[in-house]
Amino acid sequence: MSAVIIRSGIQASLQAGPRLGFRHRGMPWAGAADPLSMALANWLVENSVAAPVVELTYGGMSLTFERSARLALAGAPCSVVLDGAEKSFWQAMQVRAGQTLEIGAPPAGLRTYLAIGGGWSGDVFLGSVSTYLPAAIGGYAGRALKPGDQLTWIGPATTAPLRVLPEELRTPVSKSWALRATVSAETDWLQPEARQSLFHDSFQVERQSDRMGLRLGGPRLQCDARAEIKSSATFPGLLQCPPDGAPIILMVDSQTTGGYPRIAHIARCDRHLLGQIRPSDRLRLLPCSPDSARKAWQAKQAYFRLWIPDLVLY
Numbered sequence: 001m002s003a004v005i006i007r008s009g010i011q012a013s014l015q016a017g018p019r020l021g022f023r024h025r026g027m028p029w030a031g032a033a034d035p036l037s038m039a040l041a042n043w044l045v046e047n048s049v050a051a052p053v054v055e056l057t058y059g060g061m062s063l064t065f066e067r068s069a070r071l072a073l074a075g076a077p078c079s080v081v082l083d084g085a086e087k088s089f090w091q092a093m094q095v096r097a098g099q100t101l102e103i104g105a106p107p108a109g110l111r112t113y114l115a116i117g118g119g120w121s122g123d124v125f126l127g128s129v130s131t132y133l134p135a136a137i138g139g140y141a142g143r144a145l146k147p148g149d150q151l152t153w154i155g156p157a158t159t160a161p162l163r164v165l166p167e168e169l170r171t172p173v174s175k176s177w178a179l180r181a182t183v184s185a186e187t188d189w190l191q192p193e194a195r196q197s198l199f200h201d202s203f204q205v206e207r208q209s210d211r212m213g214l215r216l217g218g219p220r221l222q223c224d225a226r227a228e229i230k231s232s233a234t235f236p237g238l239l240q241c242p243p244d245g246a247p248i249i250l251m252v253d254s255q256t257t258g259g260y261p262r263i264a265h266i267a268r269c270d271r272h273l274l275g276q277i278r279p280s281d282r283l284r285l286l287p288c289s290p291d292s293a294r295k296a297w298q299a300k301q302a303y304f305r306l307w308i309p310d311l312v313l314y
Contacts, residue, residue, distance in 0.1 A: 002066055002150040003116075006100070009060030013131040014122040014139035014151075015113075017050030018314055022126055023256045029236060029314070030130040030138065033211055033252050034111055034275030036171060036304070037075035039311050041115035044072030044092045044163045046156075049310050051119030052129040054145070056112045058278075059105040067097045069155050070117035074165070076109025076173050076276055090165040109173030110278040118154040132253060133211070169307060175281050179270040180288035180296065184238065186229065186261035194221040194245075198264060202284045203247070209279055211253040216283065220245030223261050231257045236314075237266035237274070249274060267293035269300045272313055 005012075015038065018031035032038035032055055039049040054061070059078045072092040073080060080087040081102040087093050095101060106112060122129035122139050131139025140149060181199070190198065203216035222245050234240070238250045240260035249266065250258075251274060266274065267288050277283060288296075297313060304311050 002152045003063045003069070004066065005061065005063045005145055005147055005149045005151065007060060007062040008145045008147055008149070009056055009058060011057040012061055012145040013055055013133065013143075014052050014120055014129055014145070015055040015131060016052040016119075016122075016129040018252065019126045019128045019130065023233070023235075026256050027126060028132060028254060028256060029252050030132040031128065031252055031314075032113065032130075032275065034075055034113070034272050035314055036272040036311075037111070037275070038113045038115075039304075039308055040165060040169065040171070041072050041074035041113040042119075043308050044074065044090075044165060045070050045115045045117040046158065046160065046163070047115060047117065047119050049308060049312070051115065052122050054114040054120060054151070056103060056114065057110060059103050059112050061114070062100060062102040063151070064100045065095050065097060069095050069153065070158065070162075071095055071101065072115050072163070073103070073112055074115075075112040075171075076106035078106040078112055079104030090170055092162040092164070094162065106173070108175050109276040111275050116153045116155065117158065118156050121152045121154065134253065166307070169304065173276050177273060177277055177281060178284045178286055179273060180267040180293060181239070181264045181285040182267060182288055182290050182293050184262040184265045185232070186223070187263050189223040189261050190241070190263055191222050191224060194219075194223070197221060199285050199287045202282050205277055205279050205281045205283060206246075207279045211251050213251050213254055214249040214274065214277060216247045216249065221247055221263065229259055229261065231259045232262070234258045234262070237268070237271045238262055239264040239266070251275075267296060268313060269293060269297040
């Protein structure tokens with residue numbers, strides 16, 4: 001028995017925890033673009049934080065269930081309708097066999113996460129179900145979900161009350177973002193006016209953005225003329241500066257090495273927010289020291305771990 005997808009939206013895929021420990025072999029992390037929202041959705045249905053979820057980009061999914069299940073959504077809030085009846089976001093719900101769930105498009109934010117009690121089933125690769133679309137591995141046959149696909153799961157029997165996420169844990173979404181960032185390996189390559197712009201001007205996210213990276217429009221950041229750097233290690237959250245001066249923030253599906261100057265790094269405490277930034281949103285970087293970034297990451301984890309003890313913000 002399964003859930004049959006009627007409408008899949010712009011891009012939906014199965015995502016879970018990242019594939020850690022394989023970047024030296026050229027394997028990107030993949031996983032949820034917003035791991036905190038994934039963890040919150042899973043908490044609502046009493047799963048572990050990294051249980052497989054459906055990651056919806058711009059929402060727009062509908063699916064019919066062939067057996068009963070417990071569901072929850074988190075991330076970018078949107079309308080939720082079950083057999084014509086409106087349901088609350090941030091709250092677990094029980095569905096019965098034959099019912100159809102319709103998930104609308106979020107007015108702000110980019111990705112919504114659909115969790116099911118027990119976790120969705122998918123193809124495991126290097127210890128994770130997460131879909132890595134460029135290489136067609138993991139998830140549902142390594143690809144985005146489409147109408148007619150049948151999703152399966154192992155649902156534990158539970159009679160526990162339906163969970164509601166407390167107001168103080170509901171992550172806000174916006175169309176204007178301010179993220180803490182530290183300097184990186186080649187920040188000092190930036191020309192003086194470019195370094196000033198990096199942390200004082202705002203950027204606009206361009207349409208050429210996806211799970212591999214966010215391309216930023218706005219002030220062009222020029223580096224001093226130097227010999228090209230050798231291809232070096234890269235990680236999600238890193239800002240690279242290509243020759244055209246339009247910086248790119250690497251995302252969860254990004255490459256493991258690169259040759260562009262590394263001019264900044266999004267602090268780990270704010271990195272989960274990258275998954276909610278959509279094209280046309282405004283973005284500003286707030287200068288942050290490595291020590292204060294580490295303390296902020298520890299503080300945010302400690303706050304959410306009061307409810308989700310196994311949470312790790314990558």
